Amino acid sequence: MSGHHPQESWESWNSRDSTTIREEETFELGEDGDLQGNPPKKSAMKYKDGSSIDWLHEEALERERDYVKKSQKSIRSLLSIWADSARVWLVVVATGIGIGVAGAWLDVLVKWLGDLREGRCQAGFFYNQVSCCSGLDPGEFCTDWQSWSEYFSVRSIFAQSLLQSSIYVTLAVLFSGSAAFLVNIYAPYAFHTGIPEIKAILGGYVFDAFLTPWTLLIKALGLALAVASGLSLGKEGPLVHVACCMAYMLSRFFNQFKHSEAQKRKLLAAAAAAGVSVAFGSPLGGVIFCLEELDTFALESDVMWRGFVASAIAAVSLQYIDPFGTSKLVLFQVTSGGDTWRAFELIPWLTLGVIGGVLGSLLIKLNVEIALYRKNSVLNQYPILEVATVSAITAAIAYLVVFTRVQSSELVANLFQECDPARGDYHGLCNPTAMWENVFLLLISAAIKLVLTAWTFGMMVPAGIFLPTIAIGACIGRAVGMLTQSIQTAYPKAWLFLSCPPDPTIRCVSPGFYSVIGASAMLGGVTRMTVSLVVILFELTGALSHVLPIMVGVMSAKWVGDALGEDGIYNVWIAMRQYPFIPPVDYNDRGRTAADAMRPFGTLVKIQEGHSTLKDIENLTNKYDFHGFPVVRGRDLIGYATRNKLLSFLGLHLSADTSIKKCRFSSPKQQLPSVENNIDLTACLENSILHLRKEVPQAVVVRMFQKMNLHQILFTHRGQLDGMLTKADVVSLLAAHFPHTGALSAENER
Amino acid sequence: MSGHHPQESWESWNSRDSTTIREEETFELGEDGDLQGNPPKKSAMKYKDGSSIDWLHEEALERERDYVKKSQKSIRSLLSIWADSARVWLVVVATGIGIGVAGAWLDVLVKWLGDLREGRCQAGFFYNQVSCCSGLDPGEFCTDWQSWSEYFSVRSIFAQSLLQSSIYVTLAVLFSGSAAFLVNIYAPYAFHTGIPEIKAILGGYVFDAFLTPWTLLIKALGLALAVASGLSLGKEGPLVHVACCMAYMLSRFFNQFKHSEAQKRKLLAAAAAAGVSVAFGSPLGGVIFCLEELDTFALESDVMWRGFVASAIAAVSLQYIDPFGTSKLVLFQVTSGGDTWRAFELIPWLTLGVIGGVLGSLLIKLNVEIALYRKNSVLNQYPILEVATVSAITAAIAYLVVFTRVQSSELVANLFQECDPARGDYHGLCNPTAMWENVFLLLISAAIKLVLTAWTFGMMVPAGIFLPTIAIGACIGRAVGMLTQSIQTAYPKAWLFLSCPPDPTIRCVSPGFYSVIGASAMLGGVTRMTVSLVVILFELTGALSHVLPIMVGVMSAKWVGDALGEDGIYNVWIAMRQYPFIPPVDYNDRGRTAADAMRPFGTLVKIQEGHSTLKDIENLTNKYDFHGFPVVRGRDLIGYATRNKLLSFLGLHLSADTSIKKCRFSSPKQQLPSVENNIDLTACLENSILHLRKEVPQAVVVRMFQKMNLHQILFTHRGQLDGMLTKADVVSLLAAHFPHTGALSAENER
Known part of the structure; x- marks a missing residue:
């Protein structure tokens, strides 16, 4: 891992955005409690912006919820299952319609603003050139539409072109300037295309500030202004971002998405498909785009179906509104x-x-x-x-x-x-x-x-x-x-x-x-x-x-x-x-094994069973912002405890004797010096922990991270911990060939 | 694992087909040596029909080959890389064209045979009704085409319909009877649709007898006869099978596919897409079908591209030949x-x-x-x-x-x-x-x-x-x-x-x-x-x-x-x-963990380090047909040795003292009684072995098998082996709800 310290970069991801991004996140719908007034589940993990979600954990939670609901054979639980599913479809369909409508109105707005740079409609300021001149017989000359020089009754050809060109340039500067102003002041995340961020978010990156309604509004408005200004840019990528913002906003009305990062991402994937569908008028293209570029349907089989539904509904909405009156879906009809x-x-x-x-x-x-x-x-x-x-x-x-x-x-x-x-x-x-x-x-x-x-x-x-x-x-x-x-x-x-x-x-x-x-x-x-x-x-x-x-x-x-x-x-x-995104590429490891990439045992921050006290663990969680810590006894691996679980355990058990009692993780009791002086933290261990031998080729490790959305892999040999590899390490491994990795990361901006 | 003994069913898969299927596989292009005369790689694994391939192993082999080629910086190795890629594309394109042509001729044949049941063309026996009557002005009556009663100059209406109907039924019986005869005698695997088998094969099932040129021929011919006979069946699924047979046949001309089960499957996936594309005249449908139903593009990103290319080329070929002269691709144009x-x-x-x-x-x-x-x-x-x-x-x-x-x-x-x-x-x-x-x-x-x-x-x-x-x-x-x-x-x-x-x-x-x-x-x-x-x-x-x-x-x-x-x-x-296919479904484990499904330690067939001798291992490999055996020392897990590697090791080292020397797997030497009396089998251990805790939810285990194409997972706790789960176990876990599992398996046929 040439010089780059993986856990450190991890930490910086975790810490940096908590200051720079959190301020943006002003959109919070009510408290965290359930709609029925139940307290939030203890096991639901909270992620900060800038961290990566733990897919295995999230999916386990979802299965648990499902299981609880399905095992109660009451009508109420049945209804609740139906309602869950109905809410998903509600959001998917609403996002599809929403982005179809948004795309159509964006087209209308851009056309009007763009035409405004050349002239105005006498019949009404709000008509664009086409609708101003519509309803004429063929051959009839359109008198309602006036170029600016006609409007100001300029006669000299030189003055005409001077006036026309200066209005053209001035309005362009005005439009693009206001777009930049809006973005700069109100929603800095609305700049750029948004697709890299969407890719990272769908891969597990937590970046809620990127999807606020504020960002949605500014991005849509700024996009119309920027396109109309004639800058060399398109509306396709940003529309995907807008669609995702929409789905996120709609999902916030329902608690079921608030508590599940995985469900949220499945919705976003469908929204992204709808965005592409509207951008190109290509509903199948939207589905395939999500599949190939965003690599999202690896998540689950029904995500593709949702994406397809959203993308078809979006395309139909766009066609129904028919912004240009051509009843053609595609922008560039080829004859x-x-x-x-x-x-x-x-x-x-x-x-x-x-x-x-x-x-x-x-x-x-x-x-x-x-x-x-x-x-x-x-x-x-x-x-x-x-x-x-x-x-x-x-x-x-x-x-x-x-x-x-x-x-x-x-x-x-x-x-x-x-x-x-x-x-x-x-x-x-x-x-x-x-x-x-x-x-x-x-x-x-x-x-x-x-x-x-x-x-x-x-x-x-x-x-x-x-x-x-x-x-x-x-x-x-x-x-x-x-x-x-x-x-x-x-x-x-x-x-x-x-x-x-x-x-x-x-x-x-x-x-x-x-x-x-x-x-x-x-x-x-x-x-x-x-x-x-x-x-x-x-x-x-x-x-x-x-x-x-x-x-x-x-x-x-x-x-x-x-x-x-x-x-x-x-x-x-x-x-x-430097987003934590693992591209779905074939990684050529040139014969290297995991041993060359992993953080070796010595450099890991560990919890020593039988040695560490609760106080030690508290210090650990304060000092390091890692997702979790391996638990060892000597070099023998006991398990892996996530920071979240440790913190909630500490919250319950922090009393006076924290610095005396040693931690125990389901070890046979006789191995520990005195039974009274230890405390059982078994509940903090994660179940779904992968062990591999460190002789495994790196390509296999990368493939595991890609396919399973893992957060970390532990490497053991005969029960002894050899090292660990986190998602962050894999990301930097895959981006190692690129010379400017992290050059624009938020970390560097400070 | 209610009553069903996983490793046993595994064994039966391995053994059963070696007698029943091997006879079919008559198509072998030359010897196993390289085209350049090199001996075959020692590490290439041989699979029997009926077994499942080890994806991790196959992919590791492929990476190794790639690595070796790319590390030699000579022009020859560069050319060889290009040639490899060119051969893949050659097979993909040839399959696309081939299945397009085959689909078109199948249509023509079916049409002719079908029309033959009602009459014949005077201008030539080989014209179907449409081409017999083509070239007429609208309104002109077609005299060239004669119904059988016209041909035999039967006048009475009763006799006419009797003759027509008896010829109709007789020919139907004749056609379908010959189809069944051909299938029954020459290619029993050509019956049915073929899609279940293709799904299993793409998932790793080894079933080469299913893809022989003989099967190709009989399936195509029998399909035409069966469709023409008017039986209630379609040509869509069988066309996918035919396309896969074609790709397999073409791939046998090149050694690079012979040695790699993974590469072969990637070709078959592309061929399946082409088959669907021709069957429905729907090139995108072909790609999506492969994605959704065959779940193939989980294999690798470029497989989708190959599938798309094959499926577009197939559709274009079909359109170019234009069997019905309508220049429409689809069978059922909707107006x-x-x-x-x-x-x-x-x-x-x-x-x-x-x-x-x-x-x-x-x-x-x-x-x-x-x-x-x-x-x-x-x-x-x-x-x-x-x-x-x-x-x-x-x-x-x-x-x-x-x-x-x-x-x-x-x-x-x-x-x-x-x-x-x-x-x-x-x-x-x-x-x-x-x-x-x-x-x-x-x-x-x-x-x-x-x-x-x-x-x-x-x-x-x-x-x-x-x-x-x-x-x-x-x-x-x-x-x-x-x-x-x-x-x-x-x-x-x-x-x-x-x-x-x-x-x-x-x-x-x-x-x-x-x-x-x-x-x-x-x-x-x-x-x-x-x-x-x-x-x-x-x-x-x-x-x-x-x-x-x-x-x-x-x-x-x-x-x-x-x-x-x-x-x-x-x-x-x-x-x-009972094919070893893991469907890409969400598995609801109802809260059960891997511990409930795995074969526990006691029932596993293991190799005991320091106790087992080479003779013991030989006996083991003779007695059991498993894919591999866990190696333990007491209960401590040392590793996993595949049967193949053990066999090749035995082939090299079987000498007189096999019953004395104990096996050693990279253990520190002092742990073994006497250094002279042991033999190092470290080379037989697999590197890419996954360990999990047995507390992992079954859903996670199933997901791992689905996504990673695993062959087995070992469950350990603090270095001690708790149990094992193989692909066969997971398959029966997922099929447990179905009442007739295995009812038609080849095993039961004996």
Whole structure:
């Protein structure tokens, strides 16, 4: 464990947030007592923010509750079981509807704020451009919508564009500045995407301050402002966070979730699926995302079902509200479904995959460097100013380059479309004479967006990385597609293009679909996800035959990206912020065993049976903030006592003679010097303690932590304790290859 | 462990199949040596058919191989790593294409054989009715296709129908008889659906005879014959088996899969996904099915990706071949996508859910009873005759009732359609005056199909349960839909129906969609799956708004079914055949601990360090067929030695003095009487051995076996061995509630 002291880092996790985070947690619904007035169960463990829950313990508690309820054969207990289940479904369904509605209104709000940057509606200030001009016959000119220069009756073209651009930039700065202000003052945890934190929380990290209603409100509002400001960010990740906040808020109305960290997490997993479902209009994508990226359904089989229900209900709610009146669920409808593809196209698609992998890695590296710079420079002091400046720069550049002026979602939607004379031209993309200009502009836009995204993702505003990544990839993909198309039309007789239809008026290469591949590849490079990306993009395009090219793009990008840098951007942020999250990866232990990683016996803080007194134990619990302590007799392992149980025992038994009586843990009495002078602490021992031999390969140990959500493993040899390994140790083992581990952790912020 | 002796049942698994199954395994590609001529690794474990693999051991081996390859920094080792990966993908892609092609040709074959029962094509014997009559103008009458009475120029109507029906029944008997003959003589493992076995194999059961090319051939051929014979069975489950056989066959060409049971299983998981994908034309459904029902992706994260790739490629291949020229992937296209539904329809849908749950349970119970009867009666002796008789009865009844005469898939496709005057009437279903007759006929058909399916599923032919279940559910659903519709049209002003459009010509209730719900509910009742069913049916209907009703149907059926009987039909068969499969369910231990389930110390077969001699160990390995033996010193646990390692050690060290030298397992030497007279067997100990306290709740132990694919857990207290629990014990623990556990196991067949 090269230099890094595992239990210490553990302790710091435990202690640090109790001061920095607890202040936020203002949302407490009533006291801890049961609704029926029963006192809270003694065995329910209290976790501080920043600690990790003990899954085995939590699940044991839940089983116990279940068992108690089911063993009482009364109608009341039967009703209580039904009510428990009904409450779960109530929260799941309400979260689904809630996030569907929230997603729809967010879209409406963003559209209105975004349009406000260009003009206003005469019929009413609160109409956006589309609804302002709705109800017109085709061909009729929309007079209700006025650009600002029309509104202020400016005639000179120079003054017009000056006015338009300055209002555009000013409003952008105003929106993003208010978002940053809100986040900075009211809910600092509402910044960023939220997915790294959700991953950690679902894995057992306790971080309730991250899910308060206050955070929910600020994140949703700030997100709308930030997206409308035109900053290079998306709403996808933050929507997952919003959905989780919603589920948490709803769950607080019921005591059954308050007392069970495990139940709470199962609800959050379902909420996360609903969030993705709304963000992409892809209900199955939501389920698979939770499965692959959040690794949540390892929890229990019915979590997948709940996630699916929540995600379907969310998608249906969104479709029912139909914010844009298109009755389409997906943002970027792709129309090229019917087209077939040819084998030679694999060459540009593989190229796109490689580009996606390289640029994805570059984006991650750039983002990390900027985050470190922000942290260690004077920028740290002025987060709002930083947001305002970046937003002003973004808006100014955006106003100059045509492809960046529209909102990213609109740009992507247009790039995904094929050129079709019947449906008009998007930003001049379909003008065949301007091909080189367009390719140049697309590549410039991609480069600008890459840098801006790397900067934006991590600023003090809610910001998702999905949409900007898609936009970068779509620009590059379209450019490659247009190049391929121009080569094909220039040399239609080349052997490579023989599979194309001989009739030159029939399109052989579909640049719009290249955009989709480019976006897939870029997403693959940045997030390193596989199945969920393909499913999401499959639900966008709808055409089964196009799944294979998307797979090729995602897979080659992932391979190239993995070769250049190990992790996706979410895992990089988890490592930088040092959350106790064990990624579901295969760990290559290079032949090392647990003995190389464990804290050896000598360095452990232990309770010595027959030696330690209650006073000693009290001192121990005061001095160390560990989750628990191994109990030994000499070197023989007796068991493992959790801090919580010791504390509650101490609370009951602290009397005058604490410094005399020795502790006993169900040892045969004759082994202890005098029977009167000892006190039985057997009740403090944990039952579910895993022992392994220290010769076990590290990969097996890691697998155990991953699969069983363990908190610690003890290593014994013939009954003697050799050492111990905690979740924190495993986390640092897995993050050891990443150079900036913990660089942004709250610990370092003090 | 009420009466059931775990280690004994274990032994019988090990021993029984070595005689009954080994004979089948004729497919061996070359010798066990490496392609490069290296001798096989000493540490590779050999498993007999009928045993369970040791996942931890297999994975450790794989890691070791990986490590060795990666630590050699030569180009050769790099190429070898690439080649390994390339071979995996080669097999995955080839399996995908293979099963896509096989599925398409199966469809063609079934269609041709099925049509042959009614007539023949003049233009060529090998055309089916559709291709025989293709190329005609609309309205033109097809003269090429002749019914048998036309072919034999029979004029009298009575003689016509006699001839037609006797040819119909005769061919049905002939087809099903040949299928049963083929299965019975050449590949007994090709009978039934195959999914229970695949589940067990993916969980670690060793059953190579189940996956031979011979089984592949007979299963595919027999399946076509059985489906064409009109027996009440489907092709879905068997296609999964066929896909797995294909992957196994392809994998045998490469040594890397021969030596690794874990790698082989990862391939099989991908193949199973491809099989489902082809069976339903639902690539995502395939992935989710593997996830939910086969519980395979717990293995490793990249297995899901492989499964997805295989399943997409299979679906694309199927679509590319396009066996029916419809360029539609799914069998039962549903056209009612655009319709909305009303709240009052929840009442009939919930009713359908309840009916599905009740009938599903009934079907399972009936099927179990028939299987037991078949086993214990004289039927056991005449499997082919049984098939022929049931097939004759099925065909005779089918000829009488209009809805059962067509093939199930055609019936289902028609029941799923809404009545539309433009598209003609299906079997008179849309005749509003014959409503009551139709409802009656539908219910009769459902009842007939239910009994026939319960009988057919388990006979000596390849048989899936999905399609017949869908057909039963679709009949009932359609009947309920027609009843609802008639009530609504009779009382359009009732408050319940106020949400319907006032115009009576606009359809308010869509009976076709009720069919879909009925099918979902019935499937839910029989299989107890949730997400994968909904995804498969969602991919069939395509309409997001209809996902919610399908969910309601599946969920209520599952609840009712679970209340009536615990398990889905696959798990019931697994229990009856006593495969070592641990279902991924929550185990309710009712407060019991591992101490109640484990084999206590006294009953264990142990190796006593310092007492046992090599001779003793030889006797032990000859006498007991266990996977391994705990090594103790007194009661102190030293370790666990696998039979395999002991055998290979014995092979090297068996010399004259075996009965004198005592065994030593890395004990300090002074503890043993004389240093010269002992021999060091430390190398035989396993590293990855889990110890727990016996006070651990059973639920935790079960969870460990489920998640970690363990083979055994040892229970210790202060270094002393208290007992042991093996996978076999856990399997019988989980199957204890089922009354007929092991009733059909191979053991009982002798």
